[in-house]
Amino acid sequence: MRELSKPSTAQCDSTLYTLFLLSEPKYVSCVRLSEILADLSHDSVNRFLLRERYTPKDLFDEVKGELNLESGTLSVDDSVEDKPYRDPSKSALVDYFYSGKHKRPVKGLNLITLYYSDPSGHSYPVNFRLYDKAAGKTKNDYFREMVLEVQSWGLKPSWVTGDSWYSSLENLKY
Secondary structure (H helix, E strand, O other), rough: OOOOOOOOOOOOOOHHHHHHHHHOOOOHHHHHHHOOOOOHHHHHHHHHHHHHHOHHHHHHHHHHHHOOEEEEEEEEEEEEEEEOOOOOOOOOEEEEEEEEEEEEEEEEEEEEEEEEOOOOEEEEEEEEEOOHHHOOOHHHHHHHHHHHHHHHOOEEOOEEEEEHHHHHHHHHHH
């Protein structure tokens, strides 16, 4: 993991927050973490999240030591994190996206993820994007951009897969 940009006085750190994300099956929030750990304030969690800006490269650097970077399968998929009570005009990146779970467009955040499985069976996410309609890009544009990035970081997959949403002619030619 990369070095923190400045020393932290917050009680929350990346290890604690990661363990929380892995263990909490449904409700992820600063308040929920502070409920679980009574001696940790939700403000401490919020300060931790606001202080650091983790990038897709940080994620890749964290997992690359566990992977054989050649001959695996790179898969793309996207998911919608429901945000039914957010006002899209007041919340960046919140918009209406088609949800396979709900079988209709829902208000939320659209997360696009590249997931890599190496020949020995190790699998990790290696790149991500939050879809921003204001950027003027399609999900297919993000996908091709993300593949180029992981290749420039040293990943050499034998196969690239995705669901039918990513089967555009431009993607297939790419």
